[in-house]
Amino acid sequence: MREVNKDFGAELRRRRRASGLSLHDLSVAIHYSRGHISKVETSKVAPSARLVRLSDAALRAGGELIAFASTRPRTGQETAHQELTARTAWPGGWPLAAGPAGSPRGVGSVLASVSQAQAEAVVEAFRGLFDQLRAMCRSMDGRFLLPVLTVHAHALREIAAVAHAAARDASFVLAGRYAELAGWVAQEAGDDQAALSWTELACRLAEAGGDSSMGAYADVRRALIALYRGDALGTIGLARKAQAQDGIPTRVRGLAVLREAQGYALAGDTAACERSLDLARGSWVQDAPAGSGWPVLGPSALADPVGMTAAWCLYDLGKPADSAATFEVQIARIPAEARRTRTRFCVRRALAYAMAGEVDHACTLTRNLLPDIADLASATIRHDLRQLARVFRRWHTHRPVRDLQPQVEQLLRVQE
Numbered sequence: 001m002r003e004v005n006k007d008f009g010a011e012l013r014r015r016r017r018a019s020g021l022s023l024h025d026l027s028v029a030i031h032y033s034r035g036h037i038s039k040v041e042t043s044k045v046a047p048s049a050r051l052v053r054l055s056d057a058a059l060r061a062g063g064e065l066i067a068f069a070s071t072r073p074r075t076g077q078e079t080a081h082q083e084l085t086a087r088t089a090w091p092g093g094w095p096l097a098a099g100p101a102g103s104p105r106g107v108g109s110v111l112a113s114v115s116q117a118q119a120e121a122v123v124e125a126f127r128g129l130f131d132q133l134r135a136m137c138r139s140m141d142g143r144f145l146l147p148v149l150t151v152h153a154h155a156l157r158e159i160a161a162v163a164h165a166a167a168r169d170a171s172f173v174l175a176g177r178y179a180e181l182a183g184w185v186a187q188e189a190g191d192d193q194a195a196l197s198w199t200e201l202a203c204r205l206a207e208a209g210g211d212s213s214m215g216a217y218a219d220v221r222r223a224l225i226a227l228y229r230g231d232a233l234g235t236i237g238l239a240r241k242a243q244a245q246d247g248i249p250t251r252v253r254g255l256a257v258l259r260e261a262q263g264y265a266l267a268g269d270t271a272a273c274e275r276s277l278d279l280a281r282g283s284w285v286q287d288a289p290a291g292s293g294w295p296v297l298g299p300s301a302l303a304d305p306v307g308m309t310a311a312w313c314l315y316d317l318g319k320p321a322d323s324a325a326t327f328e329v330q331i332a333r334i335p336a337e338a339r340r341t342r343t344r345f346c347v348r349r350a351l352a353y354a355m356a357g358e359v360d361h362a363c364t365l366t367r368n369l370l371p372d373i374a375d376l377a378s379a380t381i382r383h384d385l386r387q388l389a390r391v392f393r394r395w396h397t398h399r400p401v402r403d404l405q406p407q408v409e410q411l412l413r414v415q416e
Contacts (some may be wrong), residue, residue: 004046008069013041015059030054031357032316032394049230050387054355056268057318063268066232119163123170126156127407130174134181139339139376142185149185154179157205172209176202180214180297183221188340190379192225216248216256217297223259227266228383235263254280255298258309264312273313281305303339304330308345315348320355329351340381343372347384353392362388363400366408374411386412 005011016026023034030037035365039045056065060097129152149385153175182274183198199218206214219242226234239260243253261276264412273388302308311326334342346369354362366388373381389408395401 004052004069006043008047008052009041009043011036011065011068012047013053015061015065016041016055019059021059026055027056031355031391048390050355050390051385053266053268053316054318061268062291066268085404116164116167118168119159119171122159123156123163123167123174126152126174126178127331129243130177130181135337137181138341139337141375143189143377146182146185149178149182153182153201153205160208172205172404173211174209176204176206176209176211176214179205180217180221187221187225188378188380189414190382195225198221212245212247212248213252213297216242216252217246220255220259220298222254223263227259227262228380230266232263232266236260237264239263239271246270249297251296254305258305260308261313262316265316270317273317275344277306277310279308299341301335301341302330303333311345311352312348315352315355320352324349324352324356327370329396339372340376340378343369343376344378344381344384345348347373347388351384351388351391354388359398360400363404364391367404370407370411374414382412 016023021029023037026037027033027034030051032054036045037051040047040051052069055061058062059065066318066349092291102171111229133145133148133152136142140365156171156175156178160168160175163171179202183195183202184194186198187195199221203215206212219238223235223238226238239256241259242256254414257276257280261273261280264273264276266271277283299305308324308330311330314320314323314326327345331342331349332343334344346365350362350365350369353359353365373385389405389412392401392405392408396405
C-alpha cells in the first residue's frame with residue numbers, strides 16, 4: 001500500500017462508530033494512542049500500513065478497510081510484469097549465451113579437452129561444495145560468499161558447454177541452484193533487483209538441464225519480494241501463477257500455497273488465508289523427492305513451515321497475541337545452527353509481543369537478538385526490526401524502551 005486514500009480517516013471513523021467503539025476502545029484494541037487515531041480520522045496524520053491492518057482486524061472489516069485505504073491497488077498481473085520481472089544476460093557481466101570461447105581468460109580452451117569422467121567428477125565436487133556454502137550463508141553475512149557463488153555458477157555453465165548427456169544436464173541444473181542461492185543472498189542484502197536477475201538466470205539454467213521446477217519456484221521468490229513490499233495482490237497473483245504451472249513438485253506447490261496465504265493475510269482476508277493454510281497442511285512435503293540428489297528448494301530449517309507461516313499470518317491479520325504464542329511453539333523447533341532462520345523469526349516474535357502490549361518482554365527478547373542481527377546484516381530481518389523500532393517509539397517514555405531504543409536505532413543506521 002504505497003498511497004493512502006484521502007478519505008480513509010472518515011471511513012475509519014464511520015466504521016468505528018458503526019461498530020459501537022469509542023476512540024478509547026479502538027486505542028486499547030490496536031495499541032495506538034487516542035490522540036493519534038483521532039488525527040488519522042481527521043486526516044491530520046496519514047495512517048501507517050500497520051495501523052490500517054490492525055484497525056481492519058479490530059473492526060472485523062474482513063479486508064475491506066485495507067482495500068479502501070489503497071488509492072489504486074495494483075493487480076497481480078501489473079506487479080508480475082512491471083516490477084517483479086528482471087531479465088539480464090548474467091549478473092556480473094558474463095553472458096549466458098557465450099560458449100567457452102567467450103569466457104574470461106580463455107577458460108573455454110582448457111575445458112574443451114575435459115573428458116566426460118572428469119566433468120562428472122567436477123560436478124559432484126561442486127555439489128558437495130554447494131551444501132557447505134548454503135550452510136555458511138544461513139549462519140553469516142552471505143555477501144562475503146556471493147563472489148564464490150558467482151564463480152561456481154559460471155564454472156558449471158562452462159562445464160555444461162563441453163560435457164555430454166547426464167553430466168551436461170547435471171551441470172546446468174546445479175548451476176541453476178547456485179544462481180538461485182545467489183539470488184537469495186542478494187535479497188537478504190537488500191538488492192531486490194539483483195535477486196530477481198539471479199532468479200531469472202536460475203530458471204534458464206535449470207530449464208536447460210531439464211529441471212522445470214525452478215520456474216515455479218522463481219514465482220514463489222518473486223511473491224516473497226512482493227510480500228515484503230507490502231503488495232498483497234501481487235503476492236497472491238504470483239503465488240497463483242506458480243501453482244498453475246504443470247508438473248511442478250509437491251514441495252514447490254506447497255511453498256506457493258503458503259505464499260498465497262501470506263498475501264491474503266496482508267489483505268486482511270482471514271477466511272481465504274485459513275483456506276490456503278489448510279490446503280498447505282494437506283499437501284506439504286518437507287523433503288526433496290527421494291533419489292533426486294538435488295538441494296531442497298525453499299526453507300530446510302523449519303520443522304513445520306505451515307505452522308511458522310500461520311504465526312506470520314496471524315500477525316498480519318491483526319492478532320499479535322495469537323501470533324506471539326504460535327511463534328513460541330515454532331521457534332523452539334528451529335535447530336540452533338540455523339542462526340539466520342532463528343533470528344528472523346525471533347525478531348518477528350518480539351514484534352508480535354510489542355504489538356500485543358507486552359513491551360517489557362519484547363524489549364528483553366530484542367536486546368538478546370542484537371548481536372546476531374548485527375552479524376547477519378539481513379535486509380529481511382531489518383524490515384521487521386524497523387517495524388519494531390516504530391512500535392517502541394510509541395512507548396518512548398517507558399524506561400526499558402528508553403534504554404534499548406538507541407541501540408536499535410544505531411544498528412539500523414549502521415546497516416542501511
